[in-house]
Structures are given as structure tokens and as C-alpha cells.
Amino acid sequence: MSDAVSSTRDEKRGSRFAPLAAVVLIVLLLAAIPLLTDSPYLLHVINLTFLTILAAVSFRTIIISGQFPLGHAAFMGIGAYSSGMMAKWLGWSPWITIPLGTLVATCVGIIIGYPFSRLRAVYYAMVSLFFGIAVVQIINAGGVWSGGYSGLTGIPPLMGFSKTPYYYLFLIVTFVSLLVLYRFETCRVGTTWKAVAQSYLIASSVGVNEAFYRVYALAVGCFFAGLSGALYAHYNFTIGTSSFDFVATMMFLMYGVVGGMFSFVGPILGTALLVLAPEVARGLKQYVPYISAGILLIVVYGMPQGLIGLPGMIKRLFTGHRKDGAGRAYHAS
């Protein structure tokens, strides 16, 4: 919410510093993990989690503006493939191609954004979905250059082959990116996005260029999706279109809903839970979809606010205080 208002809300919530302290603590803990473990596999999983969190949160950023980008994973793919192909075929350093790949994804987002954003919510969702399919098909049709159906291999690594340097890089990049996305959402830009999502008519009547703001949200979302994809390309050295298709976008949606789409932390929580937790019991890996789908169904049927809303629900059981759908308290009448 716009700064003018969030300051009043924080006063109500009490100390503004508790969440900040928690974040610092988590970052420090995460930074300590490579020092505590020998397992490159664990680092690998957390690395993937970082990138997925980035994609899932950027997915939500677009949703805030009232658009349902069912083709979001395709932008990760655009970032990944442009960066990968530039590095592999033109021989440029990944330190250059990754920003470029991100830029390509952002530009594509803006270019299709203008015609697509004019459509109403449901139509936009469909067209975005089809666009995602189209991107996958175009990549598949890329022959030798994109590796076609078998994927693009031999992508130059960003920082060698050990997992640890990537861990710290991804930790920093993800943290900073999340800060950026959080700031967008809480300042006036985010407020305007939420306004446009609720009523583009009212928003335009108070001077908001709602078409521009929707493309704006899309651009920001695609930027971080592209970044996430580009980083992935030079970390995994191999990419395939199966990582960037409709199913992948559905995963972001699932993680977001499970964690709670109404809050910024929701997708983070959802991703962390659904990507990391299965790794704890490795033998259960094949049953993971059951867990994800199961939690998803529980959330949809019983917990509209997602897991984030769990403390609130528990509190509700003990007090008479009801919260509305957006988590704001009002007195139960």
C-alpha cells in the first residue's frame, strides 16, 4: 500500500522492526548453510529454489495488476535461451549475456504487453497461455541454434562448476530482487497496480493511464522472470523447453496459492515448502506432486489465504475476531 497508508498500518501492528529482524536472520542463516554442509546436492536444490522463488514472486507481481499471465514461464525461457544462445554461439561472456537475456525478455514482455493488456482479464489469460505455447514451439523449431526438442546444451558456465559460488550469487540476487519487488508493491506504483486491478474505469477516471500501468507490471514481472531464466541457463549448462511450458507456470500459480496469493511472502513460502520439503525425504520424490496437489486442494477448499493465513486462522479460533478476505481485521458483528 502506498507509503502514506502503510505507516499507519505498521503502527497498529506494533514494532516495524520485528519483520526486518526476521529477514536479516533468515539471510544470515542461509549464508551460513554452505559452510555447514558438504552436500553439493543440497546447495543445488536451494539454488533452484532461489531462482524459482524469483519467478514465482514475479508471477504474483503481474497478478497484482489484475492480469493472469498464464504464459509467464515462457519469459523465463526467453531469458534463458537468449542468454544461452548468445553465449554459446557468439562467444560472449555470460556476465554480459545474462543482463542482455533479461533485457530481451523484458522487451518481449513490453512488445506483446500493449496489444495483450487491452484484453479483459479472462481473454488476456488465454492469449498469454497461447503465447507461452507459441514461444515453446518457436524454440523447438530453432533447429541447431536452439537445440530444438532435445534442448540447448553446452552453455558456458557463469562461474565454473562448483555449486557454492552460485549459491552466494543467487542468494544475493534473489534477496535484492525480492527487495525491489517488495518496494514496487508497497510504494505508490504497487498501489496504482492494485487500483487498476480492481477497477480500470475508476483508475483511469483519476488520471491513471491504466494501459501503461498494466504493461508496466508486465515489464517488471518479465524482467525478473527473464533474469531467473538467464541465471538458470548458465548454472545448469543445459536447458530444455519442458522447464518453461504451461506446466511450469502452473507450478508458480500453485506455489503462490499454497503460500497465499494475498501476501508478498506467500509465493516465497509456497515455493520453499513445495520445492525443498520433498528433498528432505528423498525417497518420496515421486510422490511430491501428491503433496503439492493435496495442499493446493486443501487451500482452495478451506484456506483461501493460503498457508500465510494459518496463524490468522488459528488466532480466529481463540478470539472472536474475524478477518476479511484481505486479512484486514474488523469486529465480528
Next chain:
Amino acid sequence: MLLEVENLTRHFGGLAAVDGLSFGVGEGEIVGLIGPNGAGKTTAFNLITGILKPTEGRLTFKSQDVTGRKPHQMAKLGVGRTFQLNPLFPRFTVLENVVASCHLHPHSRSIDAFFNTRTYRRNEALIMEQALETLKLLRLEEVKDELASNLPHGYQKMLAVARALTVRPKLLLLDEPTSGMNWEETELTLSTIERMLGTGMSVLLVEHNMEVIDICDRVVVMNFGRKIAEGSVEEIRNNSDVIEAYLGGEHAS
């Protein structure tokens, strides 16, 4: 003339929702736009504010040709409006509704907003001040943290007006502002409108409540998308075409 509507026409398929509408609103004037349901009043509003593009005709505002301008451009020029249906941001609180609407005055750039610069902080503080004042003006400050959709109907309408005022309009378009209001709320709205007129604002008012129409300087009557009469409240009341329109066709609620 602040606003000039010339031969405004808008077709939907084969049907002309608004057909050759022409009238004007002067500075400091309050003009009423009345007519039976379906006469095309909301469509006229949508044309004037730029939500719809006219098939024919011209719009002039502050001596500029604004035909075909987009809604946010019209807002920038100083045209504010309320909406009859869904008049608010339902998931925002009352305060947030007004604060979110203060997009233009003062306007903060994205960069300022993102980096929380001094300009931005100053703007936001000013916006907060303005918002609280507006809410106080409309007796809404007590419910400022209530979710807008939880408000009783009359309060919602008042909030819609509060929102529309944030663009510092020279011309305010009110679409049935008192529908669903009780007597007290109607009185409050009326006095608020009169106070706004005092500051030099012009108002174009769509209403079914004849008591509210009474405060208008002039009234334009529409039926089937066309203007069938224009004049003072007295003249309109005695106009046979107008009476025919209301009695013969659909009835005002």
C-alpha cells in the same frame, strides 16, 4: 463555455445510444442531465470522459478539442466523475480509496516513489493530509479504515464523490450521486455540491431525484439518445415533451 458537446453520436451495432447530442456547461454552472432509464445518460458520460469514442460529433473542453481523448487524459485536464455502479475500489479501505485516487495532485514519478525520495515523502504526506480533509468534509473520517465494500450504500456514494474530487476537477460529472441515499445523506451531498460550486467548479449531474435537480441552473432532458428539451428547472417541469417522455415510456425510479 467550459464544456461544449456538439452533435455527439455513438452507435452500438445499429443502435444509436446517443444521437446528435449538443449542449454546454459553463463555468460555475450546475447542469442536470435527466431522462428515463435507457435514455443514454451514462453513455453520454462515458463519451464525455473518454471511455467511449464518439462515432460522430465533437467535444470541446476549456477551449480545446478533446474528442477521442483517453479517460486519464480527460482527468488530467480536470474532468472528474463518479460511477453509478461499482463506484469504489472494493478491496481498499475508505482511506486507501482516496489516497490511491490522488494520482495527479501531486504527481510522483516512479523513480521518486521507488527510492522514497524527499519529494515523494513530501507528496505522500500532502496526499494524506488532503485525503483526511476530504473525508472530514464528507463526514467519513470515522470509517476511514473500514473496507469500502462494507460501507452502507449511502456512505459508498459519498466516498465516490470524495474520490472524484481528488483530481481537482473543473468539471465534475456525478452519475446518480444520491440514488439509494436517505434524506440526511442526500442533504449532505447537496450541501457538499453547493460548496464545491462555490469554489468555481462546474457540475454535470445525472439524477432521478427531482429535489436534487432543483439546484441545477439548467437541465438537459434526453430520451432515446437525443436531447428533447433544455432549459431552466421551471421550463422543463412544464414542458409537454418531457412529461410525455416520463409518462409514456419507461419510468424513472
Next chain:
Amino acid sequence: MTLTLTVGAIINTLFLASMYILIALGFALLFSIMEILHVAHGVIYMLGGYICYSLSVTLGINQWLSLVLTVAIVCCFGPVLEKFFFRPFFRDFDRTLLVGIGISTIIETTMVLSKSNEAQSLRAFATGILKMGPVSVSNERLVTFLIGALLLVAVIWLIHGTKIGLQMQAVGQDLEASLLQGINIHRISALACVIACGLAAVAGSLLGAYMGLGPFMGDFVFQKALVLVVLGGIGSIGGIFLAGLVVGGIDAFLPLFISGSAASALAIGIVIVVLLLRPRGFFGREMGF
């Protein structure tokens, strides 16, 4: 382009169109006519194929009889779908979508775990080739085409020619008015679900024979069905027909000029452009949301 190629492509168009339409019919009945977003359609289709396989190959029952039995079995899912997955979220598209994803994931995972990804396929429903002048068509394709056409006509008759069909349309177009008219929303929805499941079962069995079975065969189905419905327009089965022809035509003719996946990309691109210009599709009504 030679005559043979052209005629071949035309025949291919008809076949592909009938295939896509067959796939889309069940989905269209629910989404296009009644505005129920049935994301799990692909999964039902897949189950249809597998059940038919189990009956005809594993149990050795005559294939056509298996088809009938499969339809009967899968139709039983209909009321279950309606009661547990659609009714709680009627008109809530976000949650219907999510529930559909949830169920699809669970069922697909179950199939993956239990079938261990062996390639399986049904025996063709018809063998032999029909020769028509310079071109020959496999009887299998012919049968698929005929059944597809038959079902299309049947559904159109159902929707536009029967009272039940009109009620379904009413529910999709104006829920409140339907309630006021005394239409039992849940019963109509359940009926639609039953029919949709049956249609999916037929499609799954026929196409499972043609294209082979796999736990994820339903994903392709959902996408194709969605394309047809969106392109054809919400509310119109006739739109599905036209959309099927258009998409079938594109998929039949394009690969003659450019490579396979480029053709797929271009095909989707064309669909996107059409939708940008006319979001409501060929014959669709404006959606209320």
C-alpha cells in the same frame, strides 16, 4: 502444389478437424455452454483411453463393446465431478481452475506411478484402407471422422434442439434468470458433466488407439480444446465446428511449406492474432467477467 498433395491436405484437414472437435466437445459443453472451466477434461480423456485399454486388451473384450462400457464407466464420474469439484466453486473461475489443476496432477501422478511409463496402445478400431481415386484413407481415420461428425451433430442437436440444451445455455448465460425460471442448476450441471465425461471417454478411446496412450496425453487435449473453444467463441458449438476446421486446416496445410514445429508455432501465432483482433472468437458472446 500437386493435386495429390492438395487433396491429401484437404482430407487431412477434415480428419484433424474431426479429431480436434471430438477432443473439444466435452470441454466445450461445460466451458462454452455453461461457463464451467473443466481443466480436468484432459485427465478424463486419458482415463477413458486407459479404461478402454484395460477392457479390450487386458480383459479381451471386443473393442467396440469396450468402448461402450468405457463410456458407461466414465460417465459415472460426471456427478462426482459436479458435486465435489464444480458445485462448491460455481462461477469462481480462479478456484475452479486450481481445483482442476489439483485433481489433474493427482490423477496423472497416480497413472505415472502405476503404469511406469510403458508405451501402450489400443488396437485400431478399424483396419484397412479405403481407396478413393488417387488418395487412400485409412479406415481408422475414417471411423474417427465419422464418429466425430456424428457426435458434433448430436451435441448441436442437444444444445439447440432440446429443452435440456436450452436450459444449459440459460445457466451459462444468465444464472439468476435460470434460477428464477426454476431450472435446477445442479441437476443440469450434473447432466452436462455426465455427457462431457462420456464424450471425453469416446475421444480418449478412439484417439488412444490412433496416437497411443500415455499418462500425459491429456495435456495436449486441454490445450487443443481450449484453443477451439476460445477461437470458436463462448456459447457457440457451431463456433467449435468452424474453429476445428480452421485449426485443422492450418495444421494440415502449413507443414507442407515449413517444418513441423515452425508450423505449430505459426499456427498458435495465427490464433493469437485472431484473438487480439476479435477476443470473443468467431461466434462467441461477450463474457460477463
